[in-house]
Amino acid sequence: MKNLWTEFFWGIITVETRGKGIERLINTLTRNGIIIWNVKRHGSESVTFKIKLDDVKKIRGAVKDSDCKIRFLRRSGMPFLFKRLLKNSGFIIGAFTFLLVIFILSNMVWGIEIKGADPETEHKIRKELDEMGVKKGKVQFFLENVEAIQRRLTDNIVAITWVGVELKGTTYHLQVVEKNEPDKPELLSPRDLVAKKKGVIVDMFVEEGQPKVNIHDHVKQGQLLVSGVIGKEGQTEIVPAKGEVYAETWYITKVTQPLKSTFHVLNGNEKQKHFIEIGKWQIPVWGFGKADYKEFETETNTKDFHFLKWKLPISYTNTTIREREQEVRIYSNEEAFDAAIIRARNDIKGRLSENAKIKGEKVLHKSVDDGKVSISIHFQIIENIAEAKPLIQGETE
Amino acid sequence: MAKKWGQFIRKWMTTNMELPQDVMMDLPRITMIGQIHIYIENHRGLIAFSDKELRLLLKQGQLLIKGKSFVIKTILPEEILLEGKIDQVTYISE
Numbered sequence: 001m002k003n004l005w006t007e008f009f010w011g012i013i014t015v016e017t018r019g020k021g022i023e024r025l026i027n028t029l030t031r032n033g034i035i036i037w038n039v040k041r042h043g044s045e046s047v048t049f050k051i052k053l054d055d056v057k058k059i060r061g062a063v064k065d066s067d068c069k070i071r072f073l074r075r076s077g078m079p080f081l082f083k084r085l086l087k088n089s090g091f092i093i094g095a096f097t098f099l100l101v102i103f104i105l106s107n108m109v110w111g112i113e114i115k116g117a118d119p120e121t122e123h124k125i126r127k128e129l130d131e132m133g134v135k136k137g138k139v140q141f142f143l144e145n146v147e148a149i150q151r152r153l154t155d156n157i158v159a160i161t162w163v164g165v166e167l168k169g170t171t172y173h174l175q176v177v178e179k180n181e182p183d184k185p186e187l188l189s190p191r192d193l194v195a196k197k198k199g200v201i202v203d204m205f206v207e208e209g210q211p212k213v214n215i216h217d218h219v220k221q222g223q224l225l226v227s228g229v230i231g232k233e234g235q236t237e238i239v240p241a242k243g244e245v246y247a248e249t250w251y252i253t254k255v256t257q258p259l260k261s262t263f264h265v266l267n268g269n270e271k272q273k274h275f276i277e278i279g280k281w282q283i284p285v286w287g288f289g290k291a292d293y294k295e296f297e298t299e300t301n302t303k304d305f306h307f308l309k310w311k312l313p314i315s316y317t318n319t320t321i322r323e324r325e326q327e328v329r330i331y332s333n334e335e336a337f338d339a340a341i342i343r344a345r346n347d348i349k350g351r352l353s354e355n356a357k358i359k360g361e362k363v364l365h366k367s368v369d370d371g372k373v374s375i376s377i378h379f380q381i382i383e384n385i386a387e388a389k390p391l392i393q394g395e396t397e
Numbered sequence: 398m399a400k401k402w403g404q405f406i407r408k409w410m411t412t413n414m415e416l417p418q419d420v421m422m423d424l425p426r427i428t429m430i431g432q433i434h435i436y437i438e439n440h441r442g443l444i445a446f447s448d449k450e451l452r453l454l455l456k457q458g459q460l461l462i463k464g465k466s467f468v469i470k471t472i473l474p475e476e477i478l479l480e481g482k483i484d485q486v487t488y489i490s491e
Contacts, residue, residue: 023443030474039469041448049469 007035011053011077019068022047028062053079106306109138110170117176121159125174128156134172141303141316169309188240189390193226195219196387199247203382209241219247219385228391238391245386248359253348254376257340259331259368269293269323277302277315293323336373337366344377356383423456427486434470435462435479435486443472451479458490 017025026049029036039049051059056072063070085092112129114122129135132152134143144152150165153174157163164175193209201217209226213219228241273287299320305312331339341363348358360380367374411421419426419439428436437453437460444452444459448467453460467481 023446026446026472027442030472035471035473037469037471039446039472041446041467044447047446 007052007077009078011075011079012050013053013056013072014048014050014074014076015059016046016048016071016073017063017068018046018071019066020045021067025062025066025068028066029059032058032062034058048073053077103305103307104139106170106308107140108170109134109136109140109143109172111136112172112174114174114176117160117174117178121157121176121178124157124159125153125163125176128153129172140167140170141305145301145303169306188242190228190238191240191388191390192224192228193241193243193245193386194389195221195223195225195245195247196385197221197247197249199249199385201245201247203246204243205245206241206243208239209243211243213245225386241388243386244384246382247385249381249383249385251348251351251379251381252364252376253344253379254374255340255344255347256372256374257331257336257343258372259333259336260328260371261331262326262328264295264324265327266297266322267325271321273319273321275317275319277317279313282317287319291321291323293321295324295326297322297324331373333368333373336368337375340373340375341377344375344379348379348381352381352383356381425453425455425460427460429483429486432464432483433480435483437477437479439475440477441475443477448481453477458488461485461487461489463487 026036026039026047029051034051034055036049036051039047041047053075059070112126112134114125117125129149132144132149134149143149146165146167149172150163153163153165154160159178160176161179162177164173166173166175198218198220201213201215201219204211204213204215206226208230209228210230212224212227219225225245226241226243228239229236230239231237271287271291271293274285275282276285277283299322301318301320303316303318305314305316341361345358345361358379359382362378362380363375364378365374365376407421410416411418418424423439425440426438428434428438430436439456440460441454441456444454446452446467446469449463449465451462451467451469453462462479462483463485464481464483467479470478470480472478
């Protein structure tokens with residue numbers, strides 16, 4: 001016997017017949033190949049049964065020849081369901097529009113909160129964000145990712161040291177650390193200033209305390225420069241010594257520079273690939289085929305979609321594959337020396353504090369050996385050598 | 398005479414060749430599931446149907462089924478599946 005549930009897809013019609021000889025009619029219908037089911041008797045003159053939608057045309061001829069009258073009672077199944085759906089399409093369109101609107105709104109920027117910045121810096125940050133397009137009401141998908149925003153803000157705004165950008169739902173939270181935070185008044189304990197390194201004093205600026213050395217004096221490491229004990233004999237007072245003592249100091253730096261160096265450069269060939277990720281599946285959308293680069297770097301950018309507060313398992317990924325080439329640079333001896341000197345300078349600058357100056361430099365030794373240039377350079381540096389050393393109360397009277 | 402001769406041959410074949418009788422002799426095959434379903438193959442059409450009674454034409458005679466709340470689940474030219482509460486099944490030979 002056939003399964004009748006498949007008829008649901010093609011449409012089912014409930015037919016009511018009235019009159020005499022209903023049994024005969026049913027016999028003729030079945031002999032004509034019409035499938036009839038759920039035959040029920042209602043009272044003496046009425047029978048209902050179900051037929052397929054396709055058989056409606058076939059039934060008419062048979063009915064004409066009989067003494068019965070038929071009436072179609074109920075239409076069910078997919079075709080009618082579909083018809084009703086079309087009739088009520090407004091509701092469905094409304095529902096979809098509603099979801100769409102919520103989806104779009106969930107992916108917009110609804111707020112930018114900046115914490116830790118004074119009004120001036122905040123204004124600058126907002127201006128910079130505006131330029132980047134990060135504004136209220138923008139769609140997140142078209143904005144740069146959080147890391148890029150962070151990098152650009154740190155690069156372009158001088159006043160901030162660090163900014164943490166975080167995207168929480170529809171709001172950007174920016175945590176700013178400013179460079180010029182007002183100095184807290186230091187509470188200094190009584191102290192001396194002593195030499196951090198050996199050197200020759202070139203300049204002194206003493207705010208408080210008793211200077212113990214003069215310009216052109218040669219000082220050793222740990223030697224007392226400014227004493228925290230002031231006043232005449234017998235009437236001494238202990239203060240925190242404050243001041244800067246600039247001295248010429250000496251450094252020797254050794255640098256080796258290979259004559260031949262290899263490094264990687266990007267040669268400009270690149271391939272873009274776009275994917276839509278659904279769960280774990282990556283569906284390529286554009287940019288097919290493999291990039292046949294020998295060496296390459298890959299950069300991946302992923303953008304998520306949200307619905308209300310939830311992250312949808314769908315995201316868009318853009319992958320850029322850039323070809324990389326190895327380049328070999330060969331220095332002549334002269335060029336290698338120059339490069340080595342520059343490296344030595346950078347090296348020494350990195351080791352000194354900001355207000356130190358290079359007064360002079362002298363190459364002590366050069367050698368080329370085994371494909372490498374080695375030099376040692378003697379630097380004369382002017383820097384602040386004052387270092388605090390706390391005065392212990394018991395030691396002075 | 399010829400008809401009876403044919404009948405005889407058929408009967409002889411079914412008994413001696415172990416062929417199913419409903420195929421050979423055009424008899425109805427009736428399957429019942431408890432009281433609730435009855436499935437009849439090899440009928441020759443409806444004669445009467447109400448919710449208490451179903452009368453079917455057979456090749457020889459009629460089949461009368463009595464019971465309560467009958468619904469014909471499916472009807473095909475030679476098959477019928479009836480649902481309801483079946484009380485009795487009777488053969489009426491003319």
